Amino acid sequence: xxxxxxxxxxxxxxxxxxxxxxxxxxxxxxxxxxxxxxxxxxxxxxxxxxxxxxxxxxxxxxxxxxxxxxxxxxxxxxxxxxxxxxxxxxxxxxxxxxxxxxxxxxxxxxxxxxxxxxxxxxxxxxxxxxxxxxxxxxxxxxxxxxxxx
Amino acid sequence: xxxxxxxxxxxxxxxxxxxxxxxxxxxxxxxxxxxxxxxxxxxxxxxxxxxxxxxxxxxxxxxxxxxxxxxxxxxxxxxxxxxxxxxxxxxxxxxxxxxxxxxxxxxxxxxxxxxxxxxxxxxxxxxxxxxxxxxxxxxxxxxxxxxxxxxxxxxxxxxxxxxxxxxxxxxxxxxxxxxxxxxxxxxxxxxxxxxxxxxxxxxxxxxxxxxxxxxxxxxxxxxxxxxxxxxxxxxxxxxxxxxxxxxxxxxxxxxxxxxxxxxxxxxxxxxxxxxxxxxxxxxxxxxxxxxxxxxxxx
Ligand code: SF4
Ligand code: SF4
Ligand code: FES
Numbered sequence: 024x025x026x027x028x029x030x031x032x033x034x035x036x037x038x039x040x041x042x043x044x045x046x047x048x049x050x051x052x053x054x055x056x057x058x059x060x061x062x063x064x065x066x067x068x069x070x071x072x073x074x075x076x077x078x079x080x081x082x083x084x085x086x087x088x089x090x091x092x093x094x095x096x097x098x099x100x101x102x103x104x105x106x107x108x109x110x111x112x113x114x115x116x117x118x119x120x121x122x123x124x125x126x127x128x129x130x131x132x133x134x135x136x137x138x139x140x141x142x143x144x145x146x147x148x149x150x151x152x153x154x155x156x157x158x159x160x161x162x163x164x165x166x167x168x169x170x171x172x
Numbered sequence: 173x174x175x176x177x178x179x180x181x182x183x184x185x186x187x188x189x190x191x192x193x194x195x196x197x198x199x200x201x202x203x204x205x206x207x208x209x210x211x212x213x214x215x216x217x218x219x220x221x222x223x224x225x226x227x228x229x230x231x232x233x234x235x236x237x238x239x240x241x242x243x244x245x246x247x248x249x250x251x252x253x254x255x256x257x258x259x260x261x262x263x264x265x266x267x268x269x270x271x272x273x274x275x276x277x278x279x280x281x282x283x284x285x286x287x288x289x290x291x292x293x294x295x296x297x298x299x300x301x302x303x304x305x306x307x308x309x310x311x312x313x314x315x316x317x318x319x320x321x322x323x324x325x326x327x328x329x330x331x332x333x334x335x336x337x338x339x340x341x342x343x344x345x346x347x348x349x350x351x352x353x354x355x356x357x358x359x360x361x362x363x364x365x366x367x368x369x370x371x372x373x374x375x376x377x378x379x380x381x382x383x384x385x386x387x388x389x390x391x392x393x394x395x396x397x398x399x400x401x402x403x404x405x406x407x408x409x410x411x412x413x414x415x416x417x418x419x420x421x422x423x424x425x426x427x428x429x430x431x432x433x434x435x436x437x438x439x440x441x442x443x444x445x446x447x448x449x450x451x452x453x454x455x456x457x458x459x460x461x462x463x464x465x466x467x468x469x470x
Contacts, residue, residue: 079403082388082398099466109461109462109464110457110460112464113456113457113459113460113461113464114409116442116464116465116466116468117409117435117438117442117457118409119468120435120438121406122402123342123434124341124431125398125402125431126346126350126351126352126353127350128346134469134470136469164347168354169394169395172393172394172396
């Protein structure tokens, strides 16, 4: 982070990324080893597989102050456990509908497939998410709800 | 119909086809209708059937204390019968271990806060196109009348009741929807009556009760109520049969049906899946297709 451009009250989005151990985590690692710079706003949480990403974790992330959430894993066909991501894909599809009805901001919930070889894709997507979230501002709706709890 | 129902159950008990009948009786305060369990053929007059039979009795089929009573006969409306099908499809019960008695239903009335019926039909009944229960061992009531009701409701089935309410909600802005649920969920007292009354919420240990670590606030807080209601609804995704027992049981009058219907609509629109329609059908979640849509995935 460039110290000169950072004022103390500037909004720094907090992004929580739930990534699978076998693809996206390695993709993020590759971005690092290749010295591809990406914003430090992203907090990576490594799970065995996208199939393990309980939808409740997304809600939980918002509860603890996330401004956006990313769930990412292996491309279809590449899941280390064969089909974890296929199961996840169907669940997310339905889960998004529920979030939409409840009025959760879908612009703050991202899903992606990023392989171990796609360090550049990781860098690009994360940068985009951080930029967009910065533009949207903090997730006030949820923060208010938490503050009132 | 009530007499016919009582006679059928008396016979089943006398002939020892079943050991217990799970039916409706006037068991609550001021004679409110609720589940009643009859093991003695002489007691069948305790059973009632009327438009206050809001509960879905299938919730008792998986309870250990009821299982102990032996082979059950169960009284079901069409929507409840779909829950029995899901329980079979999810390997919670075996179809042949239950004697299912369907009753032709012409709609159930809502209750006011005091528990008195209001004269208005429940939302699910306004859009019901299945008044005679399917996949049953015995059907009591006039099938032709049921069919006539189905046909009467069919043209507007998807634009009345909860469908109408949900369409209005979905037409609001995202922020307005959030505010709507904030108001709704703020009333939740976390009694979990919705869960207890749902035939498909059969886990022995619910994540909502876990506190090491705490998955979601165990007591009523606004954020916990959001988490709970999202969790409850989503655990029923592709499974809920729309019986409305959860919402009918909610002391806070939270519009749980709208959450359930959102997911049921998504299941039907995107996967052509209607929960509880057919015995032997695989669950929607727990299976997948390599061609499932993924426009939303980056
Ligand atoms: S979630 Fe509610 S409407 Fe759906 S099956 Fe359970 S009790 Fe019935
Ligand atoms: S029945 Fe209503 S008040 Fe009770 S936990 Fe469920 S939603 Fe909350
Ligand atoms: S291991 Fe990466 S999605 Fe299953």
